[in-house]
Amino acid sequence: MLAVVAGVPGRLGEVLSLREIEGPGNPGAGEVVVRMLASTVNPSDAVTVSGAYGSRTSFPLVPGFEGVGVIDSVGPGVPADAVGRRVLPLGSAGNWQRYKRLGHSWCVPVPDDLPDEVACFAYVNPLTATLMVERFCPPGARDVVVTAAASAIGGHLAELLADRGVRTVGVIRGTPGRGVAAPDLWREVIRTDEAGWRDRLRAAVGPRGAETAFDCVGGGTGGDVYALTSAAGTFVHYGLLSGTPLPAGRLGGPGGARVELFRLRDIVHGDEGRDLPALFAPVFAHLRRGRLHTAVGARVGLTGLPGHLRNPAGPPHRTGKILVDVRK
Numbered sequence: 001m002l003a004v005v006a007g008v009p010g011r012l013g014e015v016l017s018l019r020e021i022e023g024p025g026n027p028g029a030g031e032v033v034v035r036m037l038a039s040t041v042n043p044s045d046a047v048t049v050s051g052a053y054g055s056r057t058s059f060p061l062v063p064g065f066e067g068v069g070v071i072d073s074v075g076p077g078v079p080a081d082a083v084g085r086r087v088l089p090l091g092s093a094g095n096w097q098r099y100k101r102l103g104h105s106w107c108v109p110v111p112d113d114l115p116d117e118v119a120c121f122a123y124v125n126p127l128t129a130t131l132m133v134e135r136f137c138p139p140g141a142r143d144v145v146v147t148a149a150a151s152a153i154g155g156h157l158a159e160l161l162a163d164r165g166v167r168t169v170g171v172i173r174g175t176p177g178r179g180v181a182a183p184d185l186w187r188e189v190i191r192t193d194e195a196g197w198r199d200r201l202r203a204a205v206g207p208r209g210a211e212t213a214f215d216c217v218g219g220g221t222g223g224d225v226y227a228l229t230s231a232a233g234t235f236v237h238y239g240l241l242s243g244t245p246l247p248a249g250r251l252g253g254p255g256g257a258r259v260e261l262f263r264l265r266d267i268v269h270g271d272e273g274r275d276l277p278a279l280f281a282p283v284f285a286h287l288r289r290g291r292l293h294t295a296v297g298a299r300v301g302l303t304g305l306p307g308h309l310r311n312p313a314g315p316p317h318r319t320g321k322i323l324v325d326v327r328k
Contacts, residue, residue: 003097004305006061009051012041016049016306021062024101027075032104034087036326038120039067039095039302040294041309043239048093064095067326068110068119078104086110088123090268090276096302098326108276111284117323118287121294126283128238128264129156129292134282136236136260137161137212143205145213145225147171148241149189150178152321156292157214158185163291169204171197171217171225178319181295198224209233213257219244226250229257238262295320301328 001023006015024033045063047053071085082104089095091106110119137144141164146157149170158180161168167187170180174193180186188204190197201224209230215222216239223246229235235257237246251259268276286292297320300308305324 001098002302003062004064004302006049006059006063008059009049009057012046012049012063013309013311016063016309018303018306021097024099027073027078027101029076030078030103030105031075031101032071032078032082032107033073034069034089034100034102034107035072036067036069036089036095036098036100037086038069038116039064039324039326040120041305041322041324042066042124043241044124045093062094062097064097064324065090065093066120066123067095067324068116069095069100069326071107072099074104082107086112086116086119088119088280090123096305096324096326098302105274106276108280111288114284114287117296118293120323121321122280122283122287122292124264125153125156125294126286126292127279128262129153129160130283130286131264131267131279132214132236132238132262133157133160133164136214136234136262137164137166139164141166141211143169143208143210143212143230145169145171145201145205145210145228147213147215147217147221147225148173148239149180149186150175150319151216151241152294153216155181155185158182159291160286161185169201169210171201171221173221181319192221198228201225201228209257212236214238215246217241218246220247223247223250226257226259231255231257233257234260236260236262238264296323297321299323299325302326303328 003021005019087107094100148154150172158168162185170186170189174191211233213229213235218240219242226235
């Protein structure tokens with residue numbers, strides 16, 4: 001079968017190739033084979049292919065943590081009526097190939113009324129945003145800060161918080177051509193490339209500081225946002241887009257905000273997939289209501305994905321994610 005493979009660690013645009021690889025074989029006990037329909041490209045794919053998780057990653061590797069497919073065949077112990085069911089195949093990479101074999105417990109049934117290109121993006125950003133708001137944003141919270149506010153997950157957080165009556169303060173880098181997708185969801189958006197941005201943020205959250213801060217940037221920006229989080233509040237760190245760690249000496253000391261390190265993988269793998277349908281139920285409900293949708297910036301067939309990542313078409317700061325049609 002066809003697959004996009006990273007032969008060695010490195011940048012996505014440099015180490016991927018389209019290959020003919022061995023098919024999945026017959027599913028074993030408790031396993032299924034999923035015929036993939038669509039996938040996408042996430043920062044988690046780039047980080048994994050870079051070799052950052054060397055202790056749990058081996059090469060050659062078929063990337064792709066997110067996608068949707070149809071159960072094509074089942075092994076012993078799996079109900080026969082699972083065949084033909086549309087699912088999100090989770091728990092591992094490997095969605096950038098025509099077929100994927102995995103345990104049936106890692107397959108989340110997709111509601112019939114959600115199109116493939118909506119369901120395809122239901123995992124990484126929508127589930128992360130939903131769980132973080134549920135766990136770390138207490139009822140009645142008013143002052144919430146989100147870094148990387150122009151990102152897809154920044155927009156998801158703003159949507160969910162607006163549904164709770166919270167007008168969020170966003171922090172963005174100020175990349176030309178990039179801004180928040182829905183300005184009306186934000187109380188204020190502050191650019192870190194403008195002088196005095198820290199003073200503006202301090203004024204926006206008030207003298208007590210932010211009750212909750214969601215940070216996926218790290219580095220100096222994350223440290224500055226932490227410093228403006230209330231001592232009674234929570235600073236949630238869930239990513240490192242800057243590539244620079246948070247300044248450890250400034251975090252978690254006496255009189256500082258509580259620091260929570262949120263890792264979606266820890267939650268999803270915490271019970272070996274047994275609770276996945278319950279985790280996704282609120283995500284699917286939001287998607288049905290038109291929330292947490294992901295803008296598509298490019299549509300690419302599986303066979304064209306390596307070339308697209310080497311030489312992406314369109315403007316350099318085009319918004320939206322890549323939708324990969326695995327059938328093409």
